[in-house]
Amino acid sequence: MIQKTYISHLTSKKNETVELAGWVVKVRDSGKICFMQFRDGTGFIQVVGSPNDMNAEEFEIMRHLSIESAVQIKGIVVENAKSPTGIEIIAKELKLVSKTENYPITPKEHGTDFLMDIRHLWIRSPRQHAILRIRHQIITAIRHYFDDLDFTLTDAPIFTANECEGSSTLFETEYFGESAFLSQSGQLYMEAACQAVGRAYCFGPTFRAEKSNTRRHLTEFWMVEPEVAYMDLEGCMELAEGLIQAIVKRVLERCPEELRLLERSIEPLESVIAGAFPRISYDEAVEIIKKSGAPFTYGDDFGGADETIISNTFNRPVIVHSYPTAIKPFYMKKDPKNPLVVRNMDVLAPEGYGEVIGGGQREENYETLLEAIKESGLNPETYSWYLDVRRYGAVPHAGFGLGVERCVAWITGISHVRETGLFPRMPQRLRP
Secondary structure, three states: OOOOOOOOHHHOOOEEEEEEEEEEEEEEEEOEEEEEEEOOOOEEEEEEEOOOOOOHHHHHHHHHHOOOOEEEEEEEEEEEOOOOOEEEEEEEEEEEEEEEOOOOOOOOOOHHHHHHHHHHHHHHHHHHHHHHHHHHHHHHHHHHHHHHHEEOOOOOEEOOOOOOOOOOOOOOOEEOOOOEEEEEOHHHHHHHHHHOOOOEEEEEEEEOOOOOOOOOOEEEEEEEEEEEEEOOOOHHHHHHHHHHHHHHHHHHHHHHHHHHHHOOHHHHHHHOOOOOEEEEHHHHHHHHHHEEEEEOOOOOOOOOHHHHHHHOOOOOEEEEOOOEHOOOOEEEOEEEEEEEEEEEEEEEOOOOEEEEEEEEEEEHHHHHHHHHHHHHOOOOOOOOOHHHHHHHHOOEEEEEEHHHHHHHHHHHOOHHHHHHOOOOOOOEEOOO
């Protein structure tokens, strides 16, 4: 048999004969009838087998199939009101492609470390499948959003000679006799790109050598980073808000079954697209923390607990802007009206998921940026190309970065970013 269709296409093929190829999730057998949960990568479906509908030999094979055995099926798509999708398959033919013995993941409870050690198998489970499908739709929404706004995808290099987010989180490697680093961010390169194409974005892996074991951190993660020439902080906030709303809207439209399987309440997601996001200053955010009774020192950056307190005040993402200059990177533009704060912004997701977007307006003045580089203890020579962007045709510009994995965790409602991608990398996790 040759595969003709996929489970995701079956709702339009009621009463038709179809051919599928995939794997066994589980089998329930009463002797006279057999119920098989079956998957093919696009979804899950119940297949019903009976000796009245298929030959005896194939029915016996079906009865004794083990979990994750590979099979091909020919059958009729019929309605079933009890099915989540409203349909099931009445099997007519079955071919065993390969039989699996002693599959290590069983219906019993398994520890997270065990499942992470066999992540290459764990990703086959319905829960992990749903998360990966939602991640795909998030990434698709991101690309469509920027492409529809006439951005140009201009991917940044992975190897870099300079830091962007702080020397303490760099992965260093030897590069033909000199030191190089794995990119922490494509932002600096996008600042050059936007002065070539106007609206630029990069989308790819970034690396942070933080020995952090929180539920929000990975050492390798994917980030989308737009940068726009002639855009200020206000435009940056509007662009970020539109992106979040586009992502949530697509997931709600395309992934209702996956959200249901994950038992994700959609009410908080629906509120995201219901209206504009609240915008508050750093000072206002500090007041919210103080009113909650939590300790906080003015001038510090917000930690995860602080972000949770702030975001819990609102029923949708909140944008916090104008942080103290002292706690932000050298490239942030100082507010002309108050140089003690910068023209930056963070988007904090609700429900305790914290920062999903960080960015703002960049310093476009050559002399001001040069001085900021020196004050940060960095070598201006290393940033000579970055300074050239200001030396030749400098314009106001702004942008941000969105971390895909944190966004996936929030939208799916899962508690840890380690389940948001295929093979997560953490300080103690390099395999598989």
